[in-house]
Amino acid sequence: KIRAAPPFPFPGIQRSWWVCLLLLLLLLLHHQRHLWLCVGMKVLLTGGAGFVGGHTCEVLLKRGDEVVLLDNVNDYYDQRLKEHTLDILRSVPTGKLTEYLIDLRDLDAVTKVFEEHKFDVICHLAAQAGVRHSIQHAISNVQTNILATVHLLELSRKHNVPNFVMASSSSVYGKSSTPPFSEDQLCNKPISPYAATKRSCELFAHTYHHLYNQNVTCLRFFTVYGPRGRPDMAAYKFIDRIYHDRAIDKYGDGSAIREFTYISDIVDGVIAAIDNPRPYEIVNLGGGATHTLNELISTIEKHCGKKALINQMPDQPGDVPLTSADQKRAQAILNFHPKVSLDDGIRQTVHWYLMYQKLNKGLTNGV
Incomplete structure (x- = not known):
């Protein structure tokens, strides 16, 4: 016998319309992240007064x-630069910014933030950066970087935050001699406390x-530079010293190779990771080309219109001879394609630096 079909559960709605509604619901569920983008996400962002943050x-x-910004605005480098960044963020007319002056090592303080807000994503960009600084301050480096990260991971778990994006570093590759560096390489021999x-x-x-x-998603940044950059990084430091006719410390013969990455390219990768949750990924973010230290210096000289005074220094412990990013994974899962060349990036950085000097009446950071 042929059984009759069960009655349609909503007789007031034609079957074809019901099927369309069901398909639409499935489509919306499948593309949940696009709904987030339409209504705006609530992002906990650490290190928001800093460079990448x-x-x-x-x-x-x-x-x-909506961004909930956490930063302790410490004095690792000139706090006026951090306040300059915060002033820019406060002037953005769209979105919503909430600021907390918090040390991420303070679990009670960070817990209160999670109790006051429900987040769609954690973007953890705060860290105690600097290879040489970490050699001199290993204990505080461990506390600031590892303990703070575990605090955030644990609170993210407890409060069911669906996505966690964090900054890592190309320094984890150590003295790897097999460029370009792949995320699948074994990284068990760091050569600085920061890398560890x-x-x-x-x-x-x-x-x-x-x-x-x-x-x-863990994002391994490769030598980031650009406007509002950290004064202890080579690009900013060399521009600052050349501008003020002060000698730059060149460690080694200048043949060390780096994959310099302009800040807007890095931010493109971070935003893509925020918008595309992954179960667990490590992803390289690099500038797409490598350059020697000597090439960096000559490019800065070109755009500053001055020759550098060189103070020749020996190689420093903890510095790696080479960084080079394999970016096939970044291209595949984040559609990441760096756009800014070193020449154009340095040009834009020098332009910003000159404007910042006028703003601060000839400020020099003394680095």
Whole structure:
């Protein structure tokens, strides 16, 4: 016998319309992240007064997201630069910015933030940076980088935050001699405390993914530079010293190779990771080309219109001879394609630096 079909559960709605509604619902569920982008996400962003954090926050606000910014605005470098970044963020007319002056090592303080807000994503860009600084301050480096990251991972787990994006570093590759560096390479021989802390944070992230199915993307940055950059980084430091007719310290013969990455390219990668949650990924973000230290100096000389005074120094412990990023994974999962060449990036950085000098009446950072 042929059984009659069961009655349609909503007789007032034609079957074809019901099927269309069901398909639409499935489509919306499949593209949930696009719904986030339409209504704006709520992002916890650490290190928002800093270099990468400030630029990332600016992009999030301009596209209409709500950003809860955590930073301790420490004195690792001139706090006026951090206040300059915060002033820019406060002036963005779109999105919503909430600021907390917090040390991420203070678990009680960070816990209160999670109790006051429900986040769609954690973007953890705060760290105690600097290879040479970490050699002199290993204990504080461990506390600031590892402990703070574990605090955030644990609170993210407890509060069911669906996506966690964190900054790592190309320094985890150590003295690798097999360029370009692939995310699948074994990274078990760091040569600085900073590199060791960054690799430790990646391992903790994997642990939380394994135990709690937490979505985490670790982004390995390759030598970031650009406007509002850290004064202890080579590009800013060399521009500053050449501008003020002061000698730059050149470590080694200048043949060390770096993959310099302009800040807007890095931010593109960070935003893509925010918008595309992954179960657990480590992803390289580099500038797409390598250059020697001597090439960096000559490019800065070109755009400053001055020759550098060179103070020749021996190679420094903790410095790696080469960085070079394999970016096939970044291209595949984040559609990441760096756009800014070193020449154009240095040109834009020098232009910003000159404007910043006028703003600060000839400020020099003394680095």
